[in-house]
Each structure stands twice: as structure tokens, then as C-alpha cells.
Amino acid sequence: MTAYIAAFGLVRQVGVEGTHSYGAGVTVHLQAAGMRVVEIIRPNRQARRMRGKSDPIDAYEAAKAVLAGPDHPEPKRLDGVVEALRYVHAARRSAIKARAATRVQIKSLLVTAPEQIRARYRNHTVITLIPGLARTRPALEEDLLSRTVLTSLKSLARRYQHLSAEAAVLDVELEQLVTQANPALHQVKGIGTVTAAQLLITAGENADRLKSEASFAALCGTNPIPASSGKTTRHRLNRGGDRHANSALHQIAVARITCDQRTREYIARKRSEGKNTKEILRCLKRAIAREVFTLITNPPPAADYRALRPKRQQLGLLQVHAAVGLGVSTAKISLAERGQVHDAVFLTAYENWLNSPT
Incomplete structure (x- = not known):
């Protein structure tokens, strides 16, 4: 050819x-x-x-x-870390989806199960229900229907456990690949491993093919769409683009609304301008897309957490002293020193606190 x-x-x-x-x-x-x-x-x-x-x-x-005309998108590269990330992410998403379907099926079968089985597991939560069903041993003296129902529920519970173990293994591999591909993106507040992986997959291995942050926003379906009519001038949410990337930006926005003071101030400012909730969410996702584009195309150096614990121990400080000094819990200090806090702002603040003369 x-x-x-x-x-x-x-x-x-x-x-x-x-x-x-x-x-x-x-x-x-x-x-x-x-x-x-x-x-x-x-x-x-x-x-x-x-x-x-x-x-x-x-x-x-x-x-x-x-x-x-020359205005045609350049294809993504099909090699490198991001392409490997795409395969792991697809396998994990499939496992999570199958696990959710299995849980729904267990609940549905319990609704129509015989009364003695329903009474046995009525007060159980998912945390205790799945192990309990997986350990069950139908007695021979039970009737045929009860034995069959318990056997089926046991099979589904073990499938749920297997999918959970599979997803846990894939989560570890996914985090390693995300850290290798773009550690700075992984350390931004509100961006978890799964959302960072999806955004990297959307941008591709050769993110330089995206000419501007506006093109990345359009790719994620967060660019403003005019929806004006007559004397009304407004924009609406974009229903196109990569919906998985749009969902990732939505999850980041929801997380920041919950725990980020800067995002809350942004929402208050937009609401004072007369925007409704949907318009504020669109603006917020557009702003996050702009930030993510910069982190992907021009990533800053990632904060290093490995020196935090030795530095604290060298100063003769306990974790409780650091927690009081930074106004956080002792558990967060412990997680930060083990690399399980993906917040570069907090890690930098912790490092600056350890290096401060006081």
C-alpha cells in the first residue's frame, strides 16, 4: 500500500x-x-x-x-506511557462497571429471596454483606429453593470480591503510570488518579498537537456554546467532545466545590454576577480545563514528599507538632509523608514549615 x-x-x-x-x-x-x-x-x-x-x-x-484545507487534527501517538495508561484505564473501568452490576444484582435477588434469607441479611451493609454471602454454606436440610438462592448469591459475592481485587491491582498500576507520565498533574488538588489518567488519555501522548487551551476545552466538551435569543445573551453547556474527559472535569469540579476555598470564592463571585448553577458549573469546568491544559503541555516540577519525614525527624518534631503547626489532622501528615496526599500546595506548605526558622 x-x-x-x-x-x-x-x-x-x-x-x-x-x-x-x-x-x-x-x-x-x-x-x-x-x-x-x-x-x-x-x-x-x-x-x-x-x-x-x-x-x-x-x-x-x-x-x-x-x-x-490544512485544518485537520493530528492523530494521537499510539506508543509510550499514555497509550499503556489507556489500556489499564479501560480494564479498570470494565472491572468497576462489572462490580457495580454484580452488587445491583445481589440486591435485586435478595429482594425476592425467601423470607428466612432476607431476614438473615436484612441489617447487613455492603461491607459485611459481601463477605457473609461469600462464606455461606447452604445446608443440605434446607429446601431446594433456599439452597439454590444461597448458592447463586455466594457465586455473585465471590465474583464481586474477585472484581474488587482486580480493580485494586489495576489501581496500583494506574497510579504508577500516571506518576510516571505527569507527576505534577497527579498532585493538583481535586485531581485523583482516575481523573488524571482520563485527562492524559484525552490529550494523548503527543499533547503538543493541541494548539491552544481552547482546543483542549473543545475536545473535553467544556467550551461555551452560544445560546442567545433576542435580548437574552447567554452560553450553555457543550454536549459534544470527549464525554469521559468531561466527566473527569465534572468530578474535579465537585471535589473542589467541597474542599477548595478558592473554588468557593469563584462560585460566589459568579453567582453575584447573576449566573445560575449550570452556568457556574460550565465556567468552573472551563477554568479547570485551562489549568489542566497548562499542566499537561508545560508540567511544573512535582513536589517531593520523600524528604518530609527525615527532615521532621532531624528537627526532633512529632507528627502532632506538624499537624498543629499546619492546622490539619495527624492522619494527613502521616499520609503526606507516605506520598498518599496528592496536593502540591499542601506538600509545599509542609516543606516550607519544616524549613522555617521558627
Whole structure:
């Protein structure tokens, strides 16, 4: 195929539809051959219905789209840490989804189970219900229905435990890959391992293909969409873009609304301007997308937590002294010294407190 393309002369660029799905292999092969590949958006369905569809027609449409103008997105690189992150993230999401479905199924079966079984597990929470069902041993003297129900519930409970163990292993691997790919992003307040992984996957290994923070916001579906009519001038939420990335930004926004004073002040300022809750959330997600774009394209050095405990012990201080000095709990100091607090602002404040003369 490469030889056939090159036989017609100098190849400036090649348009491929679905560079990150069915066209991934072709994209990698052409890029390895030194050709510039651009991503072609799927043709308009209305035009496709009018002209019909076949491989030659699609090829001509892709070629015409490339010739129409240079404004075509560059495909993501399919190698490196971020691509490995995508596979682990997909496996974890599948495990979490299957575990949630298993829990719902257990609850549904218990609702219609015989009364003696319902009474046995009525006051159990999920924490105690799953291990209890997994350990159950149906007695032979019980009736056929009870034995069958308990056996089925035991199977589902063990499946739930297996999926939980699988998700825990994937969580560890995911955190290692995120830390390797962009440790500074992982240390921003409100951005957890899963949300950081999703944002890195959306940006891709070659994040420099994103020309501006506005393009990243549009990719995440957080750019403002005009929704004005008559004398009303307003914008609404964007329902396009990568919905997984949009969900990650939403989770970050909700976390910051709960625990970040700067975000609360931002919301109060927007509300004083007359914006409603949906408009404030859109503005907040847009601001977070701007911050994330900077962290991905120009990541700052990550805060190092490994020197905190030796420095504190060298000064002869206890964790309770640091907790009182910083106005936090002793548990947070312990977690910070073990690298389990992903908040660069707090880690820097702790380091500055240890280095202060007082």
C-alpha cells in the first residue's frame, strides 16, 4: 500500500479516518514510513446517503477532505506511557462497571429471596454483606429453593470480591503510570488518579498537537456554546467532545466545590454576577480545563514528599507538632509523608514549615 501511494509522486500527507480505532494500524505504518498522517472526520451522513457508500467512495471523500484545507487534527501517538495508561484505564473501568452490576444484582435477588434469607441479611451493609454471602454454606436440610438462592448469591459475592481485587491491582498500576507520565498533574488538588489518567488519555501522548487551551476545552466538551435569543445573551453547556474527559472535569469540579476555598470564592463571585448553577458549573469546568491544559503541555516540577519525614525527624518534631503547626489532622501528615496526599500546595506548605526558622 505504501509503495502504491508513493508511485504517484511526492506524498505530502495522507488522510485516514479512524486513526485511533480501525485505522490505527495503517496510521502507525504510514508514520513509520515517514509520511504525515492527518485524521479525517467521518463524512456527513446525509451526504453519504445521497452518494452511497463503498471503499472507493470513502477513499475519494477522504482525499478531497485533505485537499480542502490544512485544518485537520493530528492523530494521537499510539506508543509510550499514555497509550499503556489507556489500556489499564479501560480494564479498570470494565472491572468497576462489572462490580457495580454484580452488587445491583445481589440486591435485586435478595429482594425476592425467601423470607428466612432476607431476614438473615436484612441489617447487613455492603461491607459485611459481601463477605457473609461469600462464606455461606447452604445446608443440605434446607429446601431446594433456599439452597439454590444461597448458592447463586455466594457465586455473585465471590465474583464481586474477585472484581474488587482486580480493580485494586489495576489501581496500583494506574497510579504508577500516571506518576510516571505527569507527576505534577497527579498532585493538583481535586485531581485523583482516575481523573488524571482520563485527562492524559484525552490529550494523548503527543499533547503538543493541541494548539491552544481552547482546543483542549473543545475536545473535553467544556467550551461555551452560544445560546442567545433576542435580548437574552447567554452560553450553555457543550454536549459534544470527549464525554469521559468531561466527566473527569465534572468530578474535579465537585471535589473542589467541597474542599477548595478558592473554588468557593469563584462560585460566589459568579453567582453575584447573576449566573445560575449550570452556568457556574460550565465556567468552573472551563477554568479547570485551562489549568489542566497548562499542566499537561508545560508540567511544573512535582513536589517531593520523600524528604518530609527525615527532615521532621532531624528537627526532633512529632507528627502532632506538624499537624498543629499546619492546622490539619495527624492522619494527613502521616499520609503526606507516605506520598498518599496528592496536593502540591499542601506538600509545599509542609516543606516550607519544616524549613522555617521558627
